[in-house]
Each structure stands twice: as structure tokens, then as C-alpha cells.
Amino acid sequence: MATQLERKEYDLTPLRESKLPIIWVLGGPGSGKGTQCDKIVAKYGFTHLSTGDLLRSEVQSGSGRGQKLNAIMEQGELVPLDAVLGLLAEAMLANVTSSKGFLIDGYPRELEQGLTFEKQISECTIILNFEVSPETMTKRLLHRAQTSGRVDDNEETIKKRLDTFSKHSKPVIEHFSNKCKTINAERDPTEIFKDIEACLDSLANINGF
Ligand code: ADP
Ligand code: MG
Numbered sequence: 366m367a368t369q370l371e372r373k374e375y376d377l378t379p380l381r382e383s384k385l386p387i388i389w390v391l392g393g394p395g396s397g398k399g400t401q402c403d404k405i406v407a408k409y410g411f412t413h414l415s416t417g418d419l420l421r422s423e424v425q426s427g428s429g430r431g432q433k434l435n436a437i438m439e440q441g442e443l444v445p446l447d448a449v450l451g452l453l454a455e456a457m458l459a460n461v462t463s464s465k466g467f468l469i470d471g472y473p474r475e476l477e478q479g480l481t482f483e484k485q486i487s488e489c490t491i492i493l494n495f496e497v498s499p500e501t502m503t504k505r506l507l508h509r510a511q512t513s514g515r516v517d518d519n520e521e522t523i524k525k526r527l528d529t530f531s532k533h534s535k536p537v538i539e540h541f542s543n544k545c546k547t548i549n550a551e552r553d554p555t556e557i558f559k560d561i562e563a564c565l566d567s568l569a570n571i572n573g574f
Contacts, residue, residue: 375454379461381487386411386466386572388565389473391537392495393530394523395502395509397550397557398470401495404558405468409565409574412460415470419452420444421515439516441525443474443533446481454486465574466490475533476540491568492541493561495550499527 388411390398402413420438424431430448437444449472457467469489473479483489503523510518517526538545546564550557568574 375451375458377454377458377486380454380457383461383464385461385464386490386568386574387487388466388468389479389489389492390468390470390495391473391492391534392550393497393499393502393534394517394526395504395506396495396497397505397554398495400554401493401550401557401561402468402470404554405561405565408562409465409569411466411468412457412464413468413470414453414456416449416453416472416474417470419456420449423452435516439522441517441522441529443529446478449474450478450481450485453482457486473537474530476536479537479541489541489544490572491564492538492545493564494538494545494547495557496547497550499531501551502527 388405390402392398399415402415405411406413420434424435424438434444434448453469453472457464460467473482479489506518506523507520509515517523538547548557548560548564
């Protein structure tokens with residue numbers, strides 16, 4: 366889809382120089398990223414940035430950019446890389462002086478997003494990859510739909526989002542396999558978090574956060 370979105374320029378030097386840990390949280394829609402990120406923030410104090418939330422608040426702002434984004438999200442498709450990376454960079458810069466590290470939830474959605482992030486911003490430290498079956502994701506999303514008010518939590522869009530996810534996510538995991546920790550996220554949230562703690566505690570020993 367040829368969508369024209371305004372571009373802003375940023376000086377990303379403070380982010381590069383901060384050397385803060387950067388954790389990407391990958392997983393399909395409804396895999397439990399938001400749920401686990403809340404737990405990670407509570408224990409480790411990282412700055413949680415969900416690209417979905419950043420995009421939805423841009424839509425809420427009523428900007429022209431937001432209206433174009435909403436139309437794409439309603440279709441269950443990926444928004445253009447520039448738009449999502451710009452929002453992320455802006456949010457990271459706003460927090461860089463006080464942050465202990467960044468938890469980036471829902472990005473990268475495709476390989477190019479990951480490569481461009483590392484080229485323009487900084488290297489990712491570790492990836493938490495949530496593995497869940499499409500059936501479980503659908504079930505959870507339909508349940509979430511009862512309260513979320515999200516334009517994309519409906520049966521038709523969920524199907525498209527799952528297709529978009531399965532098409533684009535594999536190359537990301539394969540390319541970054543050396544720093545990717547795959548987590549069985551079919552289980553109870555408490556059980557899942559134990560595995561995450563094991564990953565992050567060993568990372569803390571190495572990076573000293
Ligand atoms: P994501 O951010 O990956 O889209 P959410 O964290 O918003 O996923 O979770 C989607 C829905 O599934 C929510 O209603 C949440 O309460 C529920 N959920 C999340 N993790 C689990 C889990 N491990 N087991 C059962 N339900 C879960
Ligand atoms: Mg989420």
C-alpha cells in the first residue's frame with residue numbers, strides 16, 4: 366500500500382551512547398507479550414514500549430498520520446517501517462536519561478524492521494520469542510475483544526493478523542537466532558514468567574543491570 370507518512374529527523378546519538386540493554390519481545394497477537402511485559406517492568410524496571418500501543422496513541426491523537434495508520438491496522442497489515450521506527454525512536458529518546466533498559470514489545474514484525482533498528486538505533490541485546498499455537502492466540506484475542514475496544518480484535522482481522530505474523534516472523538527468528546530465547550507461552554502466566562526471569566537474570570549477571 367503506497368501510504369505517505371510524514372518523516373521526522375532525530376539525533377539518535379544519545380541512544381547509541383547509552384549502551385542500555387535492549388530486549389525485543391516477539392510473538393504473535395495474543396501470545397501474551399503485554400501480560401509478561403507488565404511483569405518484567407515490575408521486577409526489572411525497564412522502560413516498556415509497545416509499538417502497538419504507540420501506534421494506537423498516535424491514532425487517538427487524531428493526526429493525519431494516525432488516520433492513515435488506523436486504516437492499515439484495521440486491515441491486519443503491517444504499518445510502514447518508517448512510521449513505526451520513528452515512533453519508537455521518539456519514545457526511546459524521551460526516556461533515555463532515566464531508563465534502565467528498553468523492553469520493545471511487538472517489534473520487529475519483519476526482518477527489515479530488525480535490520481533497520483540495529484543500523485539506525487542500536488544493537489538488540491536479547492530476544493524473547495513467545496511461541497503459541499494459532500488456536501490459543503485466537504481464543505485469547507476473542508476473549509480480550511470483550512474489553513479491549515481494539516479495531517483489530519475481531520474474528521476477521523485476527524485471522525489476517527495471524528497470517529501476517531506467520532508470513533513475516535520466521536525470517537526474524539532465523540536471522541537473529543544467536544540471541545533469541547524461545548519461550549513456551551501456552552502455559553500459565555506465572556510459569557512463563559519463571560523462564561523469562563531465568564533469561565533476564567543471567568543477562569543481568571553479564572551486563573550488570
Ligand atoms: P499480546 O500483547 O501479545 O497481543 P496480551 O498480553 O494482550 O497479548 O494477551 C492477550 C490476551 O490473552 C489477554 O486477554 C490476556 O489476559 C490473555 N493472556 C495473556 N497471557 C496469557 C496466558 N499465559 N494464558 C492465558 N491467557 C493469557
Ligand atoms: Mg500487546
